[in-house]
Amino acid sequence: MKAAEIRSKTVDQLNDDLASLKKEQFNLRFQKATGQLEKTARVKQVRKDIARIKTIAAEKSAGKKA
Structure with a gap:
């Protein structure tokens, strides 16, 4: 899974x-x-995909708070 694909998804999809x-x-x-x-x-x-999803989800949640 590429980072661009992950970034286009919502938090629920992630x-x-x-x-x-x-x-x-x-x-x-x-x-x-x-x-x-x-x-x-x-x-x-799979391990790397999990890390990518967690990283991008954290970025999205931090972006909403700021």
Whole structure:
């Protein structure tokens, strides 16, 4: 997910995306523990997407307060 895509979304959409990514992250960790993980690079990609969403959500909420 690119930062431009994330910035175009509302805070509610970001929260929904964050929840789905956290679920995916949990499932990937579970697959890794059981030895069923095929796309190992997806773990890193999901982690970075979560960080991007959190960063942009914080910027948006700080922008509203200021």
